Amino acid sequence: MNETISEADKLAFDPDAVVESVTVEIAAPAEKVWDVLVDFERYREWNPFCVEAEGVLALGEPLKMKLKSYTAPNEYFDNVEFICEIDPPRLVSWSAPWVDQWPYPARRDQFVVSTGSASCEYYSTDAFLGPYGIHVMRFAGPWVKRAFDDTAYALKAYIEG
Numbered sequence: 001m002n003e004t005i006s007e008a009d010k011l012a013f014d015p016d017a018v019v020e021s022v023t024v025e026i027a028a029p030a031e032k033v034w035d036v037l038v039d040f041e042r043y044r045e046w047n048p049f050c051v052e053a054e055g056v057l058a059l060g061e062p063l064k065m066k067l068k069s070y071t072a073p074n075e076y077f078d079n080v081e082f083i084c085e086i087d088p089p090r091l092v093s094w095s096a097p098w099v100d101q102w103p104y105p106a107r108r109d110q111f112v113v114s115t116g117s118a119s120c121e122y123y124s125t126d127a128f129l130g131p132y133g134i135h136v137m138r139f140a141g142p143w144v145k146r147a148f149d150d151t152a153y154a155l156k157a158y159i160e161g
Contacts, residue, residue, distance in 0.1 A: 010098040010130050011105055017133035019141050021148035023123040024156040030114040033122055034089030036159060037110055046158035049147040051076065059083055063094050070143035081108070089114075098129075104136050105129040122155055124148050 026033055036046070040053035040063065047053075048068065055063035061083050069075040084107065085093035095107040106128050113121040126144055128136040 005103075005131060010103070012130055012133075013127060014129075014133050017128040017137040017141075019126045019128075019137070019144045019148060021124045021145070021152045023121050024152045025115070026120050026122055026156050026159055027118065028120065028159045029118055030089045030112045030120040033112045033120055033155070033159060034092075036155065037092055037112070038088075046154050048150045048154050050151070055083065057083065057086060057092075059086060068147070070147050081106075085109070103130065104132055106133075106136070122152055124152065 036042070038057050040055050040057075043050050043053040049070075050065050050067055052066035053063060054065075055061055062080050063083055065079045065081070066076050067079050069077055079096075081094040081096045083093070084095045085091055089112055091109060091111055093107060093109045096105055098105040106126055108124060108126045110124045111122065115121055126148065128134070128140075
């Protein structure tokens with residue numbers, strides 16, 4: 001039996017289906033961290049999870065990524081999401097839409113919180129949306145958490161190094 005899922009339900013938010021990285025303190029202004037986060041072409045220089053990224057920083061634009069697999073050693077997979085929020089230098093977000101062939105929408109937010117003229121904090125979240133989000137969380141949540149933590153620590157090391 002095919003169930004009908006409303007458009008609103010396809011993107012429903014469940015607070016139990018959200019991964020949050022560690023929060024790292026970075027000895028640099030928020031603007032410097034922002035500049036690194038939105039320089040997609042240079043992700044390969046510092047990001048251990050998103051080892052390649054290609055896109056234009058504009059709402060609705062695709063961000064093509066090559067991501068490290070945390071479940072299959074030495075493997076990578078391609079992913080395309082769409083930029084959905086830009087609030088310099090505080091927030092950049094992209095999301096994967098609901099597609100009938102892959103009904104697992106999600107939204108990634110990367111936050112930069114200024115704590116002074118020469119310091120800030122960084123963390124990221126991934127919300128697995130819709131009626132199947134909790135199942136994605138149970139399957140992928142632990143490795144996404146590890147990937148996001150690795151990214152946060154690498155961003156700090158890159159900027160402070």
